[in-house]
Amino acid sequence: MPKVDFGNKGIGGSRELLVSNIVAQYGLQIAKYVIPFITLPYLARVLGGDGYGIRSYVLSVMTIATTVLDFGFMTSATKSISRTRNNIGRASLVVGAVVEAKLLLVLIVGIALVPISMAIPLLSENQSYFAIAYASCAINSLVPDYVFMGYERMSIMTIRYVVCKAVGLVLTFAFIHSPSDLLLVPIIDVVSSIMAVVWTYFGMKRQFGIGVKFPSLSQGVDEFKRSSEVFVANFSTTLFNSYTTLVIGVVFGAVDVAYWSLASTVVSSVQSLYSPIFNSLYVYMISQLDISYYKKIFIKGALAAVGIAFITAIFSRPIMWVLGGDSYLDGAGIIAFTSPVIALSFCTIGLGWPLLGAFGFESGVMKSSLIAGLFTVIAVSGAALLGIQSLAIYAVIRCASEAVLAIARGVVAVSHRREIKARGEKTNAK
Numbered sequence: 526m527p528k529v530d531f532g533n534k535g536i537g538g539s540r541e542l543l544v545s546n547i548v549a550q551y552g553l554q555i556a557k558y559v560i561p562f563i564t565l566p567y568l569a570r571v572l573g574g575d576g577y578g579i580r581s582y583v584l585s586v587m588t589i590a591t592t593v594l595d596f597g598f599m600t601s602a603t604k605s606i607s608r609t610r611n612n613i614g615r616a617s618l619v620v621g622a623v624v625e626a627k628l629l630l631v632l633i634v635g636i637a638l639v640p641i642s643m644a645i646p647l648l649s650e651n652q653s654y655f656a657i658a659y660a661s662c663a664i665n666s667l668v669p670d671y672v673f674m675g676y677e678r679m680s681i682m683t684i685r686y687v688v689c690k691a692v693g694l695v696l697t698f699a700f701i702h703s704p705s706d707l708l709l710v711p712i713i714d715v716v717s718s719i720m721a722v723v724w725t726y727f728g729m730k731r732q733f734g735i736g737v738k739f740p741s742l743s744q745g746v747d748e749f750k751r752s753s754e755v756f757v758a759n760f761s762t763t764l765f766n767s768y769t770t771l772v773i774g775v776v777f778g779a780v781d782v783a784y785w786s787l788a789s790t791v792v793s794s795v796q797s798l799y800s801p802i803f804n805s806l807y808v809y810m811i812s813q814l815d816i817s818y819y820k821k822i823f824i825k826g827a828l829a830a831v832g833i834a835f836i837t838a839i840f841s842r843p844i845m846w847v848l849g850g851d852s853y854l855d856g857a858g859i860i861a862f863t864s865p866v867i868a869l870s871f872c873t874i875g876l877g878w879p880l881l882g883a884f885g886f887e888s889g890v891m892k893s894s895l896i897a898g899l900f901t902v903i904a905v906s907g908a909a910l911l912g913i914q915s916l917a918i919y920a921v922i923r924c925a926s927e928a929v930l931a932i933a934r935g936v937v938a939v940s941h942r943r944e945i946k947a948r949g950e951k952t953n954a955k
Contacts, residue, residue: 540818543809546679550801553683557797560690562848564697565790568710569783569849576704578779581786582647583655583711585770587662589760590638594630594666597755598623598748599674600807600878605751606675607811610733617738620669620729622748624737631663647774647782654708661714668718668725676733677808685724693717754887758877761891761898762930768901769919772909777916784856785916787848788863795833795867796874802826803879810883816949823875830871838864862920869927876934884945886937893933901926 569577602623609615642648642655673682696713700706729735740748770789774782802822810819837844841860845853881889904922913919938945 539813542677543805546677546805547801549680549683550804553686554797554801556687560694566848571702573704574780574783576707578783579651582774582782583658585767587658588767590634590662592760593634597752597759599671600755601752602671603674604811606672607808610676613734616735618740621737621739622745625745626749627666654711657711661711661718664718664722668721672729681728689717689720754891758891758894761894769905772905776909784859788859791860792863792866796870799871799874803874806879810879814949827871830868834864834867859916859920862917863923865924866927869931872931876938886941889937893937896933897926897930900929
């Protein structure tokens with residue numbers, strides 16, 4: 526096994542590693558951006574409005590399921606691995622604890638989804654698709670990317686993702702040609718997920734010597750507790766879009782769900798460009814608490830996000846045409862209405878785990894997410910109960926929810942500004 530130096534390299538060396546990881550993460554996000562944008566227009570056309578609407582609706586449910594299955598481990602376990610990466614035995618116990626927890630969650634979530642799939646018409650009419658999609662979601666949840674995040678070796682994640690998704694891409698074009706092939710979409714996802722799991726566990730053992738060592742029950746419970754605040758925060762945030770999509774599926778038809786999904790895809794695709802920065806910055810801030818470097822990244826990134834949001838709104842119609850073709854142009858306005866989320870979400874993500882989480886204010890991240898999540902549920906449910914038949918209103922609610930989250934996290938950061946500054950200066954002075 527190759528030896529890797531994880532010693533303290535100082536602020537300068539750590540910044541170089543941060544930049545290296547950001548580059549690797551951008552490679553990953555470019556792949557996550559390019560591959561779906563190749564398959565998305567193709568599937569939108571060959572599956573038709575109804576077929577693509579079904580896919581989009583099931584995907585929104587799976588987004589919620591994925592958040593529950595993750596249960597915050599991607600953040601909490603990354604921190605645990607980062608702090609124990611010089612001890613293979615302890616790191617293996619962390620992996621074992623997460624695997625135990627996730628297998629239990631797969632069972633619990635699977636049982637919970639049964640009555641949901643029976644109660645919602647769009648799901649009850651497509652139960653086979655729904656079941657296979659959940660199988661893919663469950664398998665993919667077992668991929669231990671938190672290990673590579675904790676070791677700050679993120680290029681491995683990029684290579685694995687590109688290869689597995691490329692296989693899925695080839696299979697999609699080879700076998701999916703009409704609405705009758707709808708069921709093959711989640712089956713291909715299952716194949717890609719199995720490849721990812723096998724590849725990652727072998728790579729983890731080969732690169733770092735880490736296996737799966739199951740801990741005592743108490744250790745597993747402790748790992749659950751550490752991730753609970755992350756889970757609450759992430760789950761509340763997921764409600765912004767997924768809960769709205771669920772309600773739209775009840776109030777509107779499959780075609781309107783497709784309009785909303787395409788608009789949401791545009792926003793989430795831009796948001797995915799933030800992940801390389803904040804995923805790498807989070808691990809960096811855990812060890813360095815380098816607040817001055819954080820401010821530079823945050824300010825420059827926020828200005829760029831505002832510009833991207835403005836451009837997205839202006840070119841919403843051609844963007845919708847590229848994604849769905851002429852038949853989807855009636856939904857172009859939804860892209861424009863949701864574009865402010867692009868700028869607001871940069872602030873909400875940046876103020877969250879990279880700042881508040883790294884400095885130990887996890888409860889602040891959780892509480893702010895709960896406030897914004899509660900606002901989302903109340904506003905969206907209220908619009909549905911009032912019988913509002915305008916997707917634009919739901920888009921405005923989506924923007925308002927993100928603004929509430931940004932303000933709430935900003936208030937938490939300001940209230941702890943002296944402590945953040947003092948701890949940052951103390952760490953950098955060492």
